[in-house]
Amino acid sequence: DAGVIQSPRHEVTEMGQEVTLRCKPISGHDYLFWYRQTMMRGLELLIYFNNNVPIDDSGMPEDRFSAKMPNASFSTLKIQPSEPRDSAVYFCASSNGLANYNEQFFGPGTRLTVL
């Protein structure tokens, strides 16, 4: 398996622009997590899905952030409009709830820079 796939790997945009981050989880995994990592705040859970349904979005910082999972093999995290303080590395992770829900497999991350 190729592991969790994220795109793009790097994104540079200007303040006010819409940003869409993409994630393909490991096939067969029924949990998908979106995290944000910064030097100041560390790794923070934004939202997670189970069987494509959002379960906990309490970590989503503002209404500017939204996440969708239209099917088991694809998820998006959208920021509209983007602001400089959104600059961070965004990770997607997936896990198999039946086998070992504790082990989350992380993607390589998307480094977002908002100018």
Added chain:
Amino acid sequence: EDQVTQSPEALRLQEGESSSLNCSYTVSGLRGLFWYRQDPGKGPEFLFTLYSAGEEKEKERLKATLTKKESFLHITAPKPEDSATYLCAVQTNTGGFKTIFGAGTRLFVKA
């Protein structure tokens, strides 16, 4: 509020010099405690899960232990390739699969 605190922030060791990393937690009810390793520019990589006080897990030079208030990651005779950031995380009984991460300990092992 559920909290995870890791210490030290950074640790510099000579190759072969054993040491321990600490993870203290304050949660309403612990479901599981996890250790991850993160290399620069990469996503975290799962190492261990601990569920109850007294439990221990080992993998190569790493050994994780758990008490009711903290967890230790013991590194025996480290090598330069063990250099990474080690992250501790918890899930609570009331939080579902919500995972709370500590800030991490950056480990540097010099040859």
